[in-house]
Amino acid sequence: MSLRWGILGTGNIATTFANGLKQSPLNSLVAIGSRSDASAQAFGQAFGVTKAACYGTYDALLADPNVDIVYIATPHPQHCELAIKTAKAKKHMLVEKPMAMNEREVQLILDAAKENDVFLMEAYMYRCHPQTQKAAEMIKQGVVGEVKLVKASFSFEGYSLGPSSRLWRNELGGGALMDIGGYPLSWARLIAGAAQGSSPLHPTILKGVGNVQKDTQVDEWAMASLGFENKIGAQLFVGVFADADCSVEVVGTKGTLRVPNLWRPDLAVLGPTQIEVSEHGKAAAITPIVLEQTNLFTFEAEAVAKAVLSGKKECDFMTWEDSLSQVRSMDQWRKEIGLVYSADKQ
Numbered sequence: 196m197s198l199r200w201g202i203l204g205t206g207n208i209a210t211t212f213a214n215g216l217k218q219s220p221l222n223s224l225v226a227i228g229s230r231s232d233a234s235a236q237a238f239g240q241a242f243g244v245t246k247a248a249c250y251g252t253y254d255a256l257l258a259d260p261n262v263d264i265v266y267i268a269t270p271h272p273q274h275c276e277l278a279i280k281t282a283k284a285k286k287h288m289l290v291e292k293p294m295a296m297n298e299r300e301v302q303l304i305l306d307a308a309k310e311n312d313v314f315l316m317e318a319y320m321y322r323c324h325p326q327t328q329k330a331a332e333m334i335k336q337g338v339v340g341e342v343k344l345v346k347a348s349f350s351f352e353g354y355s356l357g358p359s360s361r362l363w364r365n366e367l368g369g370g371a372l373m374d375i376g377g378y379p380l381s382w383a384r385l386i387a388g389a390a391q392g393s394s395p396l397h398p399t400i401l402k403g404v405g406n407v408q409k410d411t412q413v414d415e416w417a418m419a420s421l422g423f424e425n426k427i428g429a430q431l432f433v434g435v436f437a438d439a440d441c442s443v444e445v446v447g448t449k450g451t452l453r454v455p456n457l458w459r460p461d462l463a464v465l466g467p468t469q470i471e472v473s474e475h476g477k478a479a480a481i482t483p484i485v486l487e488q489t490n491l492f493t494f495e496a497e498a499v500a501k502a503v504l505s506g507k508k509e510c511d512f513m514t515w516e517d518s519l520s521q522v523r524s525m526d527q528w529r530k531e532i533g534l535v536y537s538a539d540k541q
């Protein structure tokens with residue numbers, strides 16, 4: 196039995212995810228929903244969706260009885276309303292990151308998923324990749340000794356997208372922190388937990404700085420320093436002004452573990468898929484991650500399908516508790532740098 200997907204939104208990540216679905220025997224794309232008929236038809240044609248299941252409204256897709264699960268791939272401010280509607284339509288859902296704009300919205304989504312007994316996951320796709328699981332396992336086994344510090348960066352050049360891009364518009368949830376801050380944050384939390392053999396931890400302290408621009412009212416870069424109950428610290432950096440550092444490191448008493456390409460291991464141009472461990476002062480030993488299937492979004496879709504088809508409402512790679520911890524930390528990080536959206540005023 197395969198899971199029948201409908202996608203809401205026909206932008207960048209919707210296309211990437213639809214390609215990932217194509218390679219997954221457990222999944223199939225059966226419907227596409229857009230704000231416009233023309234976009235729905237064009238997208239549907241590219242991915243072999245029947246004309247009748249290319250919908251010019253999101254509501255029409257949610258009313259389609261052939262859709263088991265919905266992938267919400269719109270800008271973040273639309274996630275909350277669409278996720279609640281999806282749950283009420285009794286459909287499972289994979290919601291793009293960040294799950295919603297703030298804790299109040301995430302809580303509403305969790306309540307709706309619980310009430311309607313549907314599967315829900317926030318789409319931190321890198322968490323579903325074998326490289327991430329291997330790195331966390333190595334930390335748990337003590338390859339760097341006692342973990343002291345997690346360093347994680349994510350940056351890309353976003354100016355070329357132009358000022359109309361969601362990245363630069365406050366009303367579309369723009370800025371570096373909301374777009375990519377959740378990646379280093381979710382990695383630091385995962386590793387702080389892995390170090391003690393537990394699920395991801397919530398930070399006990401989070402201090403941040405950032406550059407919220409006067410004209411756009413979104414941040415061009417943001418940094419955070421975190422502390423966890425087990426005395427692990429983390430330094431996070433995100434920026435959307437240049438293709439700068441994207442690597443992650445875990446520093447321990449014995450040595451350092453480094454992953455050069457954690458976020459998009461499917462894109463070889465961003466670096467090799469490998470884990471590098473060096474004892475302090477020595478050359479790194481490299482563990483290559485060799486895989487038959489390399490599409491990151493196929494891993495994500497398969498993780499979701501396995502959970503849904505076995506009756507689970509959550510996926511172990513990104514649980515509901517994990518998403519709550521994420522948004523609480525993101526809210527705190529935003530408060531530290533003075534980054535405000537209209538959702539915060541409701």
Ligand SMILES: NC(=O)C1=CN([C@@H]2O[C@H](COP(=O)(O)OP(=O)(O)OC[C@H]3O[C@@H](n4cnc5c(N)ncnc54)[C@H](OP(=O)(O)O)[C@@H]3O)[C@@H](O)[C@H]2O)C=CC1
Pocket residue numbers: 203204205206207208209228229230231234235268269270271273291292293318319320361367374
């Ligand atoms: N996991 C990952 O690797 C990635 C995740 N993302 C996440 O996915 C979501 C979408 O990002 P991305 O695909 O880059 O965004 P895009 O701007 O490329 O696409 C968003 C789509 O959402 C729909 N939409 C609904 N309301 C609006 C609106 N008011 N303005 C613009 N578009 C709207 C549009 O589709 P239509 O007109 O058909 O309705 C549009 O094409 C974000 O939450 C982002 O954080 C993004 C990139 C990578």
Ligand SMILES: O=C1OC[C@@H](O)[C@H](O)[C@H]1O
Pocket residue numbers: 351374375
């Ligand atoms: O999640 C993401 O990862 C890659 C970025 O290019 C994109 O803007 C972001 O939404």
